[in-house]
Amino acid sequence: MIRVHANGETVIDWEDWSAPLRQFAHASGLVVSAYDAHARRQIGPLHSSRTAALLAGSTLWREGGAGALLEQELAIQVLDHGAAVAASFCDALRVCAMPLTRFGKTYGVVVYGWTLSDFSSPMACDRIARQVGLLGHALWGEVRLESPVSDARMAVLTALLRTLVDSSDRHREAIAEVNRVNRAREQFLATVSHEMRTPLAALSLRLELMQRTMPDLPDAAKASIGMMRKHVAQETLMVNDLIDASRTLTGQMSIERKPVSLGQVLHDAVSTVEINAHHKQITLQVTPADYAERVIIEADGQRLQQVVWNLLLNAVKFTPEGGRIALNVRQEPRHAVIDVIDSGQGIEAHDLPHVFGAFNLQKQGNDTGLGLGLYIARHIVELHGGTITVTSLGLGHGATFSIRLPLAAA
Template identity: 55%
Template sequence: MIRIAETDFNQVDWNEWRTPLLQFSLASGLVVSAYDIAGARQIGPLLSTRTARFLGTSSLWRDDGPGAAIERHIVAAMAAGQDEADELFHGMRICSLPLTRAGVRYGALLFGWCMRDFSSPMACEQLAALIDVPGHALWNEVRLESPLTDARLATYRELLRTLASSLDRQRDTIDELNRVSRTRDVFLATVSHEMRTPLSALSMRVDLLLHTLQDMPPALQASLLAMRVHVRQEAAMVEDLIDAARTLTGTMSIARVPVSLGRIVRDAVSTIETNANEKRIVFSVMPANYGDHIELEADPRRLQQVLWNLMLNAIKFTPPGGSVGLNIASDFDGVQIRVHDSGQGIAPEDLPHVFGAFTLQSHANASGLGLGLYIARRIVELHGGAITVSSAGKDQGTSFTIYLPSRQAALLGHSGALPPSLPA
């Protein structure tokens, strides 16, 4: 059973109908209008012939005109459940098709307004008197056009039906995709928050046991230390999920303050030095002052998160004895931060997907959820910057380059041009 939309017609984007209906009107020579199910004309009348344009100067389709009254009558019949309704107005054919989406009838298309048979001067005089135009002028237009035969009408009706079905299916598909996307985002955000609380409680209990139990057996201590590592790993993945959810829903934000780049870099480096030492990786920062002289208008915690992620990834995918470096270069407009390594590299076909959500390396040492670079790019973009990746291929290392506007450029409201490259 067809349901009638009571309020949904207010949410229909009628603009998406305008161009297709205009093209149909021009191709068929028919007058076309679109109504919502409440009887309000949303599009039209679209006039593509001399006769139609002449009638458009009359009172026919004005709000209080006889043509508009007939069209509203047809729409009311469709709102009452009628599938199609055709009318005659002084020899002119007015046809209709209902508009239905997801089983809900939300409007109607009215088309036609062409003579069913060859008219006569007397018939044109009678019609002209009703719509306030000269009868002879109407006859001069009508007599030059062919009547709308049953065969032509049937063809045009099917064409318009196909057009309407196609647009409605397209909108149904878009609506479903939007619904799924919203559901996914809400689910991701909810689950992430629900997981954070028990992990925090578990982490506190493990730390409490490690600090309060005296003379615990070495095996128990090793188990608790391993548990703490795993809990922190899980907590980090939950934080990534929360950040990803904020990115997907557009709710991630940054708090900018005047800050020295050197402070951000030093804090980020301090968190990964142990990891580099454990793999005997040579780690270097250029220049030696860590960019202390560079002032940014930025969120230090978020930028530290980006640098930490890039450097930790570089260490993870670089074999023992390799090298990882962080290079900084700046000018008045901005600063470039390049994190490069001598690790496993990235295949050319994988480069376009590096910053996608849930993108995992398929080689050794892959772990986590594949959200770090996805989040990093969003953080950099929120700062008005950009992040790029390059790699010569397998076992040729990888280079990530961040561009950020300087504090002066940010205050002036521009970010400058992205310099072509950084010194090695």
């Protein structure tokens, strides 16, 4: 995996490379190592043959050993030129190296091989053994029991390793590009949202001043100003949703939890939507009648009120005139449960899994919003250690949103 720090530095998670390279080493019988952009070994040597196991117990691949120095030299050549190279150790063991690249830039090297291309001899084994501190006859005893790796077979194994490396690097390129796009989107949302909030606030204030200080305006002008204030308020809500969404995406949204009365939170949320329900002649019923005011929870009252208000506002928006909305509260041994039930248009089964997604805008009967309200609501509830779910029997059968929140400790 490749991570990019805030300062733009690319960091390679070499642990993510261990598994595929280990599998290749076991399947091919080759010895495999990986080096970073500074020619420092990060993985290996990985091996599976008895000969390689004997060599691993020698000085060959230890720091400063002849094999380690040869691998490092090959890694430096690959990093300098960006191309595969090969060499031999004691004119017998074949060693190869190939680059790891991302977006055309070499960030590491895979060194592999340490095999004989033909049947060896006791003299060749003795020559190798003297270089690494082994007994020649011990090395010969292992080498003569293993088949050499011919040039043709080595070419096939190199092609397989090249395919493994390229596919892994292209996969990592795709992940890095997706992460870059996500970061750009989050930064764009945050910047644009904040830049839009200031002029909207100024416009709202000027319209309010006009209504207060210019009472003699014609009725048509007053109606136009009132309509403009309504549109500005809608735009402000959408900007606030964008800001909350950007904070959610960047992990910057936080809550301040303290003991609060659930009844007070619910009462404040209901009071903000009662006028909307009244205009559509929708019956809004709360059970119990005291809004469960004695139920105490650890919560950010303002943020939780935002969640309930959003659910109630959606219920009003998607419930036809003369419909019914119920806000039911019940207390369980460790949780408080809030149900918002409406007799509105309902949700189709294939849409239910996507209700709480970002920018998931319900088109039917909805002429405002960005589709962020339920996405933000879910995040706020989860910050409280709770859950929010939705059920519906389908179009025309209404919907039920349920919030479960942990109770405050006694």
